[in-house]
């Protein structure tokens with residue numbers, strides 16, 4: 001059984017029985033957004049995260065998507081990246097390259113990974129500069145409400161602590177309003193040095209999808225989505241409130257603590 005529903009103002013929630021169904025749903029969603037964006041703007045600017053997200057995107061490498069998606073129009077970014085060498089097992093770039101980008105005809109010069117030979121601070125600055133150049137040429141669109149980039153799609157995972165990208169609970173980067181890309185050197189989840197999109201950038205996207213699986217995330221999913229009242233914690237995932245459309249992709253275990261899982 002597959003269920004979808006609008007969940008108060010926390011976006012659309014899609015719950016799927018199996019990881020296979022969830023992967024198909026995610027591939028369909030990304031392919032549809034890619035098509036719509038290419039039709040409207042001529043390009044598709046997509047930001048990835050690390051974790052299980054990339055393997056859940058794996059069906060994009062297979063028929064029909066491998067042939068129907070206009071890969072030449074994709075511009076690929078990372079919502080967060082670990083500051084390690086690109087060939088390191090911790091690298092989100094390596095994860096995406098091995099699991100997706102090497103299997104589809106994305107143009108190599110359209111893949112915007114971080115400079116892995118400088119400090120986290122310099123890598124964040126350089127990444128923001130690169131995005132600024134692409135906003136000027138409208139490869140990445142610009143927000144209607146601010147000067148922020150408006151990515152066509154930002155894909156996020158979520159940790160059991162409710163972190164998204166490299167925005168961890170109670171970290172000062174949650175308050176960053178000016179930078180587009182910032183850095184941390186004290187990530188509670190190793191490796192410690194990371195760069196990350198800030199909340200204003202995530203919340204300026206046309207579409208944000210949060211893909212969450214497993215029962216270890218069920219409590220954080222509940223706190224991120226349900227109406228938990230005035231004591232609502234400042235959970236990073238709950239601070240994802242995009243101007244555009246928000247969609248949650250959940251498996252049943254991740255959705256198990258939602259107030260109305262049967263409607264979600």
Ligand SMILES: O=C(O)[C@H](O)[C@@H](O)[C@H](O)[C@H](O)COP(=O)(O)O
Nearest residue numbers: 049050051052053157158159165
């Ligand atoms: O750099 C990172 O550590 C990841 O990008 C991280 O933010 C990940 O997306 C979540 O922790 C969910 O990961 P899983 O889906 O593998 O649980």
